[in-house]
Amino acid sequence: MSMPLRSGGNLKQVACVLRPGSVSATDLALRSFTAFLLECAPEVGSIAQVTRRHIEDFKPWLAKRPGRTAPRIGPATTLQRLGTLRMFFVRIDEWDWPEAPARVPIFLGDLPRIDHPLPKALDDAAAARLLRAAQADRRMLVRVTIEVLLRTGLRVSEYIALQADAVVQIGAAPWLHVPVGKLHEDRYLPLHPDLVTLIQDYRATFVDAENSLLLPNERGGPLDRHCVTRMINRAGRAAGLPHMHPHQLRHTLATQAINRGMSLEAIAAMLGHRSLDMTLRYAKIANRTVAEEYFAVTDKVDALYGKPAALPADAIGPNMAKLRREHHRHLGNGYCTRPPELDCAFESICENCTFFQTSIEFRPTLQAQHDDAAAKGQDHRAALFNAVLNTLDDSEAS
Template sequence: MLPAPGNATRPAEQHDRAETPREVLAAYHAHQGRTGRGNSAFTGAAKAFLRRWPYVQDWAAEPLRVQLSASTATRPFLTFLLVTGRLRPSWEYLVHRKFSSLWRDLPGTVIGQDVQEFITAARAVGYSERVASAMASQVMARVLFATGKRLDQVTHDDFDALAAAGQARQEATGRTWKHYRACATATRTVLFHHGVLPAPPAPWEQRWPFARRLGGVPEPMHSILVRYLDRKSVTCKMTTVSSLATRLAHFGTFVTTLEADLTPAGLDRVTHIEPWLVALTRTENTRSGGLLSVPEQARRILAVANFFTDITEWDWPEAPLRKLLYASDNPRLPQPLPRFLPPAADQALTQALADSPNRLAADALLLQRACGLRIGELVDLELDAVIDVPGAGSWLKVPLGKLDTERMVPIDTETLTLVDRISTTRSPGRPLPHPRTGRPADFLFTAHGHRLSQSRLRAELDRAAGAAGLGHITPHQLRHTYATALVNAGVSLQALMVILGHVSAEMSLRYARLFDSTVRAEYERALSLAKSRLGPLPTPDHATDEPDQDHDWRTTPTIKTALAGGYCLRAPAQGPCAYANLCEHCPAYRTTIEHIPVLTAQRDDAAALAQDATDRGWDAETERHLRLISRLNTHIEQAATRRTPA
């Protein structure tokens, strides 16, 4: 007989012998008493089952159709046998059977204790009670039923067996196993953080091998391209090689439709390459449904050109016999400016993220906006990323990212508070393997025991943008917005390069083109010159009986400025002068007691002009005159104590 399973609830003296049907039936009656579910139909079904299979484990050897044919009265007895460890069915049965009444049968059993321990562990990494219970019933209980192990004894192999049975069910019946597969991955993650499994599970969605990615390319071109991609994997990131696979697969498929047994050495410029270049402009983008963008066309041409160059340098016998692609084959690329968010949109999005119920993802996006990070750099941040330097404030250590460079970004107290809040809302657990190095790392953004994904961040950004009444926004626009704010604040090109992690000035100069101060100065100069040619100043629009009133410059409907040696009049269409009273406000301006009468007269004129501006509703002009009056009072006070230079 099989050894008693670890989850058995039978007395210790019965572990070394098979239970009699009477003993099993008595235990079932006791179980019915605890759950309050007993009736004559259930008892009759149990007796009939025990007459046919006195040793209950023999039932597990029956064909699946026999096992699934159990009546509604027999299934409660089968569930009793499972939760008490008396029966260990096949994986095949478990993935076909539903356990709707499981929670009424688990209390008081060893398996029930293990299931509750699992739920507690799932809650500790951030799952809700409902989701944790679903994981326990859909996956964890099935693993315990099939293996007879205690919770701390299960292994990755047990879950692999469950997945294989689920996949077999999907192929046999067409009923998808996708939901259970994702649930099993989450269950493994919980057990990893609970200390049961030695490593977290691999993502259930894996990249296809190159041989499958290029399955539409016939031999011998297929083997040549696969060998090339394997070689590039030595020196390039996997994401880079994956993109190469997509672009080379299209090229290989196209040229081999022209001639099936082609190799690179047999390619001809006129016969093969030029038709492919033309076809690129008509190729569909499988994601958007439109045509390939011009930048993507250029990337595909570059990928093929590099393929030819590399295999030629490596002396591959299949290398082309002559140059096939030229610089003139590359389409002219558009030069778009960085897509930053205007201030109003930036504020609306920030508020929507601040009000978000999805705190971890929303705070991650707020941190990206506050530090100008790429999304890959954001999700790779670790708990110890903040470094305090005495006398130099706090800095954020940005990990290796797109360009394989680390950098330090200065952060303010508000951003530091944001990082502290993230540290309290992330899910705790054991360190996770770093995707780049494999070393254990405490990542800053963890949810439900695994790293926060880029797709979840994009989904939250879409939700917040919709709540703010904005259109589609990409995470990289937050980086553009951060850089634009630095440019507007006058940051130097060198500092911008360091903060953004750019390795060339050309990358940062894209932002400098947004708001060029020289262009602005030239615009202001030209606009002032144009406004000076608007025509004669307006005349008063009302008559007066006061003598010389028509010649009083202070009553004209113009923008007026009192000067120490005269006055300035500007048409309202010209706007205020940017240089009005510049000298009086300059720190280098000096005066003496002899000039007090002139300054006093200028102050009186300014007071009259302030009242005139108030009457006309020109609030900004009123403020300007009042600031001048305050400045003149200061000059008069200082002049009264300063003697004329000898």
């Protein structure tokens, strides 16, 4: 078969624009299809003889292949290999190879749709245990590695590639220069002074001044992702945590940041995301607007399912009139005389509605409603009308 020979030209072309890891993945995908043809379709002597039937037979053959650590390869690997194979046929068709099939035999519909689970971050308690365990470890590099990853959100490939001059002073603050990496862009990250001191202490103890790396191992050699993973799990075991991947520390920082009000734009810049679509995955973990609005209506929703409150025993005759005078609520066009003992699921429903709109001409009425609620200690209603009035003030100022 001529496919392995000619696919070498394809690899040389993609090597001009892709990183070595992507070129290796392309090579592996093409070799996988070649192995299938040799095993299941020996009659195929050239790429031109590949038909749609061969692709349909290849998909179940591929799905049964063993993975590196699992009995079967996963959907992501299947997607990568089928997608790479499809792009191979598209390219040779566009390049007018004589051996190209008459039609591209693999369709977009052949590519599996994979799940997009939310990032797996450590919760606050687990992250604190991991950090304490790292700080107590007798090997200083364990602490340095975990603190840097947990406080900067670096990818492991970025961490092990940090250069000796990566810590720089810009203005009054220390920054970390992260070199060009996965997305072909470099960036600067603010560094906590304690982290700067920790890095300096490690370098003073273990790193030769001539070493080109910021954080090599104790013998001066470069770290790799496997070393980093082992160090993280060494501290993780001491903290009673299950097996972890270095990327979980990146997810952990991003989740902590968004839960504490950091903007998506700032998180994207910190993580080196090229598109906000990548950062929006973390917004699904901590949608503050959804949470705040949910808890704002929880009491009203609960009231729908609870038993109606009973009026006091003396709430009859003259006493009822007295309750109405003391607790009536000022509405836009009148008053509500519902006693406070009778909860109402629809209190201030209009002002909470997304279609509610007002203007400056209604300011006197809104102000009167606010003052009435504040005088009667109806804090929720007073805060609501205060927010509406502030919105009016902002629109008038602009």
